[in-house]
Amino acid sequence: MSGKEDSVKIAVVGVGGCGCNAVKMMSEEMIKNEQSVFRDSNVKIVAANTDAQVLEQLCEVERIQLGPKLTKGQGAGGRPDCGRDAAIESQIDIxxxxxxxxxxFLTAGxxxxxxxxxxxxxxxxAKKTGILTVGIVTKPFSFEGNQKMKSAETGIEELRKNVDALLVVPNDTLLEIAGDDDDTVDMFKKPNEILIYAVRSISELIINTGVVNVDFADVRNTMRDMGIAVIGFGTATGEHAPLNAVKDALNNPLLKNFTIEGTKKMLVYISGNTKLKEFNEAAAYLESLRDKNAEFKFGLFVDKNKTDVSVLIVAEAHETEVIFVPKEFKKVKEEDQSSIFEVGNNENISEDVIIEVQKPVAENEEKITPAAKNSSFEPQSLSLKDAKPFSFQDEAVFVPENNIDVTDKTIPACYRKASKSEIEREKIQVSINEYVKK
Structure with a gap:
């Protein structure tokens, strides 16, 4: 790495089987591509695994065998506690x-x-020594079972506490974007491509002195303690290329479960042959998405030799929060109603009812990455604060009267409280009636 900040050093660490697969992909890219960022002396690739056999198959990378005394090179056996203890044993090497x-950059499954x-x-x-630490991880497919998903969610929460920024890619999104003819191996490379693009783009940002300059200090200050993040990449050509590249970056289907609307931290880097007014158009669009008091760094590097415009966006993200419903749908059967409002439970929802959680969008504002975007119906947003209890639009949702067990905590609290209040009212009325009779 040479240029304005040739002292900035970046390490990319793949942990475990999935992480080592990512490392293998990077090393292959480095061998095939003479211009690969991984050929730079200031960028290092590291593979860390308990499985010695997997490490032996990797070349052109630094290898760390985790917990050789604990696992004896046999792997962690699917046990996170074993993986944790193995890393603790090898903390000096790390x-x-x-x-x-x-x-x-740390990647793992x-x-x-x-x-x-x-x-x-x-x-x-890494983080304890002041190193800017970014995690890029995948979540299991739903068909892999609840136990593995719960283990993944626990691991993600622990990792979130130990990184500055964390990007999570659910493997289920691969099923949604895969075509009938798409190769399985190629689809599994998609999350790894995010990692490669991130390292390449941030390295370019650090090296190049732009018309609007961003250096590593800006990167560090913006991404420090960012939390859950989105890292998006986009390209476009022709009229309005910067704006279209921004939209392309934000419409990555792998990141559709998250949104940056209202974000309080954002780093944007645009490079290519762009005009000032078009640059301003893209900047204004991003301004409409972020919080007005957001920590925001915007870099522009003009390269007149390029025919396209590319964009890197790193931003604090959050999961969506608005319920989206079709304009027309059938009533829910009474016996299915209690489970509809339970988080994560969709087993009893009628096929005609589609409820999707998204973040509120200002009126007349274009939505960037709605999960409902590719649906067959035209979605409309329903603000949670404006939603009336047990009613969506003109379609009433009825709650069975007085037959709810108020001690059953699997029933949503709103139902139990409503039923309990009704029971109390009935008791009071009975007492009054008995008193009057006396």
Whole structure:
């Protein structure tokens, strides 16, 4: 890495089986591409795993065998506690690998043993020394079962505490974007491509001196303690290219479960052959999305030799919060109603009812990454604060009267409280009637 900040060093660490697959993809890209960012002396690739056999298959990367005394090179057996203890055993080797580095990208698959257990330990070792630490992880497919999903969610929460920024890619999104003819191996490479683009783009940002300049200090200050994040990349050509590239970056289907609307931290880097008014158009569009008091860094590098415009966006993200419903749908059967409002439970929902959670969008404001975008119906937003109890639009949703067990906590609280209040009213009325009779 040479240029304005040739001292900035970046490490990319793959942890566990999934992480090592990502590392393998990077090393192959480095070998095939003479211009690969991974050929730079200030960018290092590291593979960390409990499985010695997997590490032996990797070349052109630094390898750390985690917990050789604990696992004896046999892997973690799908146990996160074993992965964690293995990383703790090897913490000296881990710390030595990060010495002198400014930024660490860590990638792993959540839900298994080594990645889930070791990734938070490794990330914590980097972050505690002041290194800017970014995690990019995947969640298991739903068909892999509740136990693995719960393990993944626990691992993600632990990792979130030990990184500055964390991007989560649910594997289920691969099923949604895959075509009938798409190769399975190619689809599994999609999350790894985000990592490669992130390292490449941030390296370019650090090296190049732009018309509107952003340096590593800006990157560090903006991404420090960002939390759950979105890292988007987009390209466009022709008229309004910067704006279209921004929209392309924000419409990544792998990130559709998250939105940056109202974000309080945002880093944007635009490069290519762009005109000032078009640049301003893209900047104004992003301004409409973020919080008015957001910490915002905007970089522009003009390259007249390029025919397209590329965009990198790193922003604090959050999951969506508005219920989207079709304009027309059938009433819910009474026996199905209690489960509709339980978070994560959709087993009893009628096929005709589609409820999707999204963040509120200002009136007349264009929506960037709605999950409902590719649906066959035209969605409309229903603000939670404006929603009336037990009613959507003109379609009433009826609650069975006085037959709810108020001690059953599997029934939503709003139903139990309503039923309990009705029972209390009936008791009072009975008491009054008895008193009058006396």
């Amino acid at each position: 710390a030595s690998s990060f010495e002198g580095f400014d930024m660490v 959540m839900g298994g043993g080594t990645g889930t257990g070791a990734a938070p330990v490794i990330a914590g070792a």
